[in-house]
Amino acid sequence: MTQPKGFEDPVHPQFVCKLHKSLYGLKQAPRAWFNRLSTALLALGFQSSQIDPSLFTHHLENIHVFLLVYVDDILVTSNDRDFITFLISKLQLEFAMKDLGQLTYFLGIEATRNSSGLHLWQTRYIIDLLDRVQLLGIRPYRAPCVSGSKLSKFDGEILQDPSEYRQTVGALQYVTLTRPDIAYSVNQLCQYMQAPTTVHWTAAKRVLRYLKHTLDYGLFYKSGSFAINAYCDSDWAGDPDDRRSTCGYGVYVGSNLISWSAKKQPVVSKSSTEAEYRCLALVTAEVYWLRMLLRELKVSLASAPVAWCDNVSSLALASNPIFHAQSKHIEVDYHFVREKVANKDIILQHVPTSLQPADIFTKGHRADRFCFLRDKLSVIDLPASLRGNDKDKAQTVTTNIQNN
Template identity: 45%
Template sequence: MRILLTIAVMHRWPIVQLDVSNAFLHGVLSETVFMKQPAGFVDPQHPHHVFLLRKAISGLKQSPRQWFTTFSDYIIQYGFKTSTADPSLLLFHKDTTQLYILVYVDDILLTDNSQTTIDQLITALHSQFSMRTLGKLNQFLGLQAAYTENGIHLNPTSYAQEILSKAAISDCKPVQSPLPSKLPSAVEDRPLYSRPDFYRQLVGSLQNLTITRPDLQFATNYLCQHMHKPHTIHFQLLKRVLRYVQGSLHLGLPISRSNLQLNAFADSDWATDKSDRRSITGYCAFLGDTLICWMVKKQTSVARSSTEAEYRALSTAACDLIWLRRLLMEFQVPLTSPTKLYCDNVSALALANNPLFHARTKHIEIDFHFIRDYIRSQYILVHHISTEDQPADIFMKSLSAVRFAALRHKLTLCSPTVNLRGPDKEK
């Protein structure tokens, strides 16, 4: 979604939002499914009979797939193709026409370089499906879109307020960072939280909030690691995160009009988790000045050195960059130069650039070494960046309020009235 909006903003294309009424009812079932007679509609002559469903309804696990199959089959007949990088993206390229559809269940985004082509497609869709044209992008997946001089600002203010209301802390005192600079080390001897289901609901809501709030990604990732068995201390940390949300309600992600150059930043915090000594990978990617992708992930095995942890982070980021490059090519974005990947560990950069397999790296899984092939083929170039200028540092550890605010600024998060530029990639 963020890539689609960035390209549309860059080319000043119209962005139209559609909503399908009773989307699942459009799906035709390919399997035999029976249903009990619902209350109020029981046949008095055959009260023990069941219904044979011909179309999908809400509640069936097959419904979303059947609806998408019905919609995509029709749109492919219209001349679209399904993206190989993301099946929810449908592409139409003919002569000078570029038309893109992004489908999220019953919410659809549509953009094109020609308003006439959009109108023709909308007319065809209305003749086939029951749907509403909501006009230009305004509210999508719980996000509000505010139009600025330089593009669009996506913010989840309303959804964040709903989370605070659910937690009954709408009037809480805000804090300047989501987590304290020092996290608790041992929690097994502390009491368990009495309402684990409530904890899981709130943390799950925070996960949805991170769609446009990367500053919450590390805190949410940390809280998610304790969803199976939350302690009281974890709920206290969750309340602190919500207090931070209260103080930053209007922060969001700007989609800026700039170049379409892809750059990425990868970092790792070695053996940060004292319980299992696994490192954490942090990664983010910018398309021009717009932050389009970010990730926080605990590594699957223990790294024996900080160099190894950083090297694995580079390989993980390279996987996403390969996918992003393939997706951008489907948007017909010219990728004439290698993608720059920045890292603050000199030893990891030397290991990635060196085609020789040193004895000290024999234990590293083979799949992490594929990054060397892409560096050699000029798909990706790795560069050094100072730790002070590394924006991915916000995804790996709990930071002081001053450092956290500085890195949040580098991620371009701002209020709808402020436009920020991305980090200086040449430092």
């Protein structure tokens, strides 16, 4: 607890302020606000998503409208601009709202369009982070972590004041919204929040050095097919302290990466097949969730989603109806994946390890290999022509509404 900036007491710098009343009303205010907004949207013909409670959809003949709510910030997108204007005018009759126009900045994420697609990046957020930790002038690196190295809780000396480390890693977690290339490194850093050491802080600064080298990089989305392809991989017994495996996956719609994860498994896997199969079950659940979401958005899939795995034993286990005694400990995951495969809800395919994009979520790599995998994630540098000004508008109209 510290005194707010601009209100420091020079006589008692160690004192803190006592809050007599919440600045934003009662504890139930957010729920009451959301209920009121939901009621207004439902009265206008919107439907609440069963998959994502913050998503509202409206379909009227050839008009499709999607509205996303985050506290008091609203994002609306549609293929009909006139309907967006009509919707905003209706909402403004009941709520004090301000139309911010075409989407350019939302929750720290910058958005820019051109004729080729949509760019999402967080340059301003990263610069503010570097300035906050006084590392704007650091030497940049080409990769966020060292190839083959593993962090351990026993490395280095315990930091006397871990607050800066925790704040920095927390900020890095938010950067992963548009930078999946640092997901593995940030996941490693998050595991040592309780007692970070000097080695962990050095690893965190290496991630910041990499972000300094790739300030304008971000996700790029372009129009195309709605075919779903998911890639999953695991690093068996990769943690040097507890020998748990790291699981990583990336889910693509067409050529666009829309979901990813780098996470340590909650239990120890007895074999690489078990580690890969647990990851396969995780990505199958994610694909099934995405498929239900697309159904709500009235998007039909021409073919079943495909999950790509580089472990032949895991693929064989999912296809073989005979359950072996040696694999009873993964029976739940087995039956889940097996059921989806039997129902043709998902198709399993093999991909060589050298071409596995999910490999970037499970371990560190050399700079050249890392850049190769990063390109497969569609994390690219923002074109110079799009920096600092708005360009061509996409076919779908998106607007950002802020509640006053």
